[in-house]
Amino acid sequence: MVRGEPDIPNEAEGSDWLRLFHNLEPDAREEILAGATRVRRARGQRLFQQGAAAQSFYILQQGRVKLTQLTDDGQLVLLRLVVPGDAFGGVAAMGNQTYPVTAEAADACVALAWGGRTMERLLRRHSQLALNFIAFLADRLHDMQARFEELATEQVEQRLARVLLRLVRRTGKPVESGVLIDVRLSRQDLAEMTGTSLFTASRILSRWQDAGVLQSQGRRILVRRPDGLVGIAESHPRRDGAGSRNGGPGQAKSL
Secondary structure: OOOOOOOOOOOOOOOHHHHHOOOOOHHHHHHHHHOOEEEEEOOOOEEEOOOOEOOEEEEEEEOOEEEEEEOOOOOEEEEEEEOOOOEEOHHHHHOOOEOOOEEEEOOOEEEEEEEHHHHHHHHHHOHHHHHHHHHHHHHHHHHHHHHHHHHHHOOHHHHHHHHHHHHHHHHEEEEOOEEEEOOOOOHHHHHHHHOOOHHHHHHHHHHHHHOOOEEEEOOEEEEOOHHHHHHHHHHOOOOOOOOOOOOOOOOOOOO
């Protein structure tokens, strides 16, 4: 049981945390939080596995979580890197569902968790929460559909630029020399999110760094020229049909 306002660091406009609690009365917020428990996972531990019965819905408080999916042709795709303020596992509130992805802690993490039956009860009791939850699911579905279209039709450079631009929107902090993506990322993470090899992603990132588009700062990325990434994302011709590993992985199921 969680009392009071939990520590959700990501207060950016459009975060799942803010959207799910949008327009809720204080009493309703208190009741919803009282139905949650805190769960902790060490790096590498799973919160749930693809194909398992969906039992809990989560909002991340601290750390990072990778949402991965094993496709029908055996490729492991990193669909989303969850950061504080993000929600995941929404199918648990829909009754007798299985998780379409695996959630694994990329760092030691803390999350709020609501059991599926608890979420069903809260959604029936609070119509505004139900509307917010529907909007959350619709947004996530739209995001996944866009990702799959990109994987099937766009060049690697274009997809990698879009991945970075999404991270800028979700976690970006304006600094004097550009926008800092304020989450720890490895080049392997970016390769998996793009659907390409580590070699290909590293080669492209090094070329962009030489061109002054971005700069690596430890395991964080400073985007010096966001307009440069936008230009890359919009400039490359689209491919016809599905690609290879350096193009795009096999079709994955939407969340």
